[in-house]
Structures are given as structure tokens and as C-alpha cells.
Amino acid sequence: MAFLPRHLIGAALACALILIFPASPAFAHDALKSSSPAKNAQVDSVDEIELEYSASVKFPFVVLHDAAGKEVPLGKPVLDGPKVLTDVPQPLPPGPYVIAWRVVSSDGHPIEGEIPFSVKGSPSPSASPSSIGGGPTASTPPQAAGSAAAAGERPASSAGVPGWIWGGLAVLVVLGAFVLIRTARRGPDREEVDAD
Structure with missing residues (x-):
């Protein structure tokens, strides 16, 4: 006794x-593996946005902003295993753009990020290159605001240690x-x- x-x-x-140090690779959140258009790519045109993750994700949210911060209309995101596909129904004028995305990782945590890219050609006079490049913009949606400081994937603020662990x-x-x-x-x- x-x-x-x-x-x-x-x-x-x-x-x-174990509860304090759970961040081993086995417990890592899913990540964005690739995208089309790719980060900082210069493309001739964009008909579809394709985001591929390291595992299947849920509840995709994708928005596209031009250099002035105006949201460009997109089709509804469609899940295809670890991929999220979104149609771009209208041709994009030349200039810089930013894709802002947010999904729920396979472990249940939200992840989000931004992907800057450019459509080749002379940008319109209203385009402001300083508002693009992965930095925060006034029109960044609340869902993507947590990752405006860095392009690519980044766990959302709620993706820290869950309350039940504490x-x-x-x-x-x-x-x-x-x-x-x-x-x-x-x-x-x-x-x-x-x-x-």
C-alpha cells in the first residue's frame, strides 16, 4: 500500500x-502540399483553383482577391479526397491576386493560408502591388485573417492545444x-x- x-x-x-508535449510529427496537422496556381507563380490564365493537402480535409472555404482587395467571384469549392477544386468562371485580368483558403484538417483543427500569384500582362492602373504578396489587406476575410502574415498553410488560432487537454x-x-x-x-x- x-x-x-x-x-x-x-x-x-x-x-x-504527454499532455504538455503532444507536438510530435505523428500528431501534426495536415498541410497544403501543392496548389494550382502555385505560390508566387506567373500564369497566363486561371480556369480552376486546385489545392492539394496531405490528407482529406473538410469544410473548404476559398476566396480570391485582386490587387485592390476586391473579391473575385468563384464557384463553390468541391472536395475530391485530399484536393479542393474551385472554378474561376470569369477570365482574370492581368495583375496580382491572392487566394485565401481555410479547411478543417483531418484531426479536426482548422488550418488556413494564402497563396499570392500573378496573371501575366500589364496590370490595370487601379492595381496596387503593395497590397499583394502575402501581407495583410483590409479586405482579408475574418476566416483568413490569422494567416495574413505568411503565405502558405498555418494553423488557425483555435488550432492550439484543445481545452480538454488543459x-x-x-x-x-x-x-x-x-x-x-x-x-x-x-x-x-x-x-x-x-x-x-
């Missing part, structure tokens, strides 16, 4: 370490403290009983 609290403490500490860690810490206090109180009592 004297060894039981020590085993509980060891198990609690081991669980706490809750479990708190329970383990309280349990460990309870066992330590109980062990400290019962130690002298047992010695007195043995002495009698």
Missing part, C-alpha cells in the same frame, strides 16, 4: 508530460497534490501505530 501513492504520482507526472492536465495536477498531501499526513500516523 505504501507504494501506491508513488505509482499514482509517477503516472500523473507521465500523463502531464482540463485533463489540471485534474492530474490536483490529483497529484491531493495524493502528496494525503501521503504526508498519513506518514507520521503510521509510524506512531508501528511504535505502539
Whole structure:
């Protein structure tokens, strides 16, 4: 019986370490593997946007902005395994563009990112190159605002350690403290009983 609290403490500490450091490659979120158009590509035209991820994703959201930050109409995103396909129904005038995307990873966490590219030709006078290039824009949708600082994939703000893990860690810490206090109180009592 004297060894039981020590085993509980060891198990609690081991669980706490696992909960604190879960970021091993096996638990990594899915990532954007490739896109068409590719990041920083210069293309003649775009009929379809294709995004391919490292695993199947859900709930795709894709928007396209021109250099002035105006949203370009797109077709509804379609899932095809790890790919998200979106039609571009109208020809794109020459100039810079940014694709903003957001999906739910296969592990249940949202991921998002931006892909800047250009359509070849002389851009219209209203185009402002400084508003493109992966930086934040005034018209960046709320769903993609968390990743405006970097092009490519980036876990969303909610993709950190889930609340249930912190809750479990708190329970383990309280349990460990309870066992330590109980062990400290019962130690002298047992010695007195043995002495009698």
C-alpha cells in the first residue's frame, strides 16, 4: 500500500508530460502540399483553383482577391479526397491576386493560408502591388485573417492545444497534490501505530 501513492504520482507526472508535449510529427496537422496556381507563380490564365493537402480535409472555404482587395467571384469549392477544386468562371485580368483558403484538417483543427500569384500582362492602373504578396489587406476575410502574415498553410488560432487537454492536465495536477498531501499526513500516523 505504501507504494501506491508513488505509482499514482509517477503516472500523473507521465500523463502531464504527454499532455504538455503532444507536438510530435505523428500528431501534426495536415498541410497544403501543392496548389494550382502555385505560390508566387506567373500564369497566363486561371480556369480552376486546385489545392492539394496531405490528407482529406473538410469544410473548404476559398476566396480570391485582386490587387485592390476586391473579391473575385468563384464557384463553390468541391472536395475530391485530399484536393479542393474551385472554378474561376470569369477570365482574370492581368495583375496580382491572392487566394485565401481555410479547411478543417483531418484531426479536426482548422488550418488556413494564402497563396499570392500573378496573371501575366500589364496590370490595370487601379492595381496596387503593395497590397499583394502575402501581407495583410483590409479586405482579408475574418476566416483568413490569422494567416495574413505568411503565405502558405498555418494553423488557425483555435488550432492550439484543445481545452480538454488543459482540463485533463489540471485534474492530474490536483490529483497529484491531493495524493502528496494525503501521503504526508498519513506518514507520521503510521509510524506512531508501528511504535505502539
